[in-house]
Amino acid sequence: MNTRTPQVITTAGLTKSYGRHSALSGVDLAVRQGEVFGFLGPNGAGKTTTIRILLDLIRRDSGELDVLGHDPRTNGVRIRRDIGYLPGELAIASRRPARELLTYLGNLRGGVRRSRIEELAERLNLDVSRPIRGLSKGNKQKVGLVQAFMHEPRLLVLDEPTSGLDPLLQQEFLAMVREVRDDGRTVFMSSHVLSEVQDVADRAAVIRDGQIVATEDMDALRGRSSRRITLRFADPVSAEEFTAAERVRDVVVDGDTLHCRVDGSPDSLIKLAAKHTVLALTSEELDLEELFFTHYNGGDAGTDGKAGRDAAA
Numbered sequence: 001m002n003t004r005t006p007q008v009i010t011t012a013g014l015t016k017s018y019g020r021h022s023a024l025s026g027v028d029l030a031v032r033q034g035e036v037f038g039f040l041g042p043n044g045a046g047k048t049t050t051i052r053i054l055l056d057l058i059r060r061d062s063g064e065l066d067v068l069g070h071d072p073r074t075n076g077v078r079i080r081r082d083i084g085y086l087p088g089e090l091a092i093a094s095r096r097p098a099r100e101l102l103t104y105l106g107n108l109r110g111g112v113r114r115s116r117i118e119e120l121a122e123r124l125n126l127d128v129s130r131p132i133r134g135l136s137k138g139n140k141q142k143v144g145l146v147q148a149f150m151h152e153p154r155l156l157v158l159d160e161p162t163s164g165l166d167p168l169l170q171q172e173f174l175a176m177v178r179e180v181r182d183d184g185r186t187v188f189m190s191s192h193v194l195s196e197v198q199d200v201a202d203r204a205a206v207i208r209d210g211q212i213v214a215t216e217d218m219d220a221l222r223g224r225s226s227r228r229i230t231l232r233f234a235d236p237v238s239a240e241e242f243t244a245a246e247r248v249r250d251v252v253v254d255g256d257t258l259h260c261r262v263d264g265s266p267d268s269l270i271k272l273a274a275k276h277t278v279l280a281l282t283s284e285e286l287d288l289e290e291l292f293f294t295h296y297n298g299g300d301a302g303t304d305g306k307a308g309r310d311a312a313a
């Protein structure tokens, strides 16, 4: 994939206020056909607002917007036909079984094979014979995922898709996302946790206070990501052994326990640690805010944030 791959979502300078409160103050995005694009940001950053504007569920105040070759404001119905959308919360309280709702939604979209619905439900371990109303949050999320994927749309727009899913089902969901990409279709998914999208996304944008502060190739970001690692050994170790290791910093040793920070691959730390008997290892990823603080304000990326924006956008 390169910068000449057609774009399925392009926004330039999107703004949106709720009364006097500014939710978006200039959002620039460029999502290419066939990629999985992560849309990351802390709570309240403006992810849901952006997504709703893309689908014409709310309207922008200003800025340019193109989704699948159309402006949602004038072609909302046309665009929604080609999109699978998972809202942040599925507000459906029907007494009807999930299967009926899914069949109904499938018919609205031109008909979806029953076997397709059953296959997705089975993959997500969803009992579609149960009434929607009594479903747990996680099971409602599964209904939302089935309806978003079932008609094989050109573009999937997923707002916090993994919330409420247990780790095994998160893996199944990620497999479904990869299949969409392998099919040449596009996935745009929001999350407030980097780890949820980092394994599957090709690129990700970070939104903070209604503005895109970075658009990154995930391989590049992965290479720079930083973790806190704690190792407990069978015997005391010395800090000196580890301070010179590549990519390792902030080394603190307390008897038999070593704490440090590792930027990128932990390979050299692991090889040094292997000279001792390791009793326990914990590895904690920096949260998103910390990661971007390190990269964009910490100086090692050599940017002030704006320079991290995607040159292709």
Ligand SMILES: Nc1ncnc2c1ncn2[C@@H]1O[C@H](COP(=O)(O)OP(=O)(O)OP(=O)(O)O)[C@@H](O)[C@H]1O
Pocket (backbone or CB within 6 Å): 018, 021, 022, 023, 041, 042, 043, 044, 045, 046, 047, 048, 049, 050, 088, 192
């Ligand atoms: N209907 C609304 N009326 C007033 N303010 C709103 C409304 N919807 C969102 N906001 C505000 O706009 C800002 C962006 O909210 P938005 O829901 O888009 O963020 P988000 O990144 O999706 O957050 P979360 O991860 O918590 O869902 C927040 O400050 C929020 O409080």
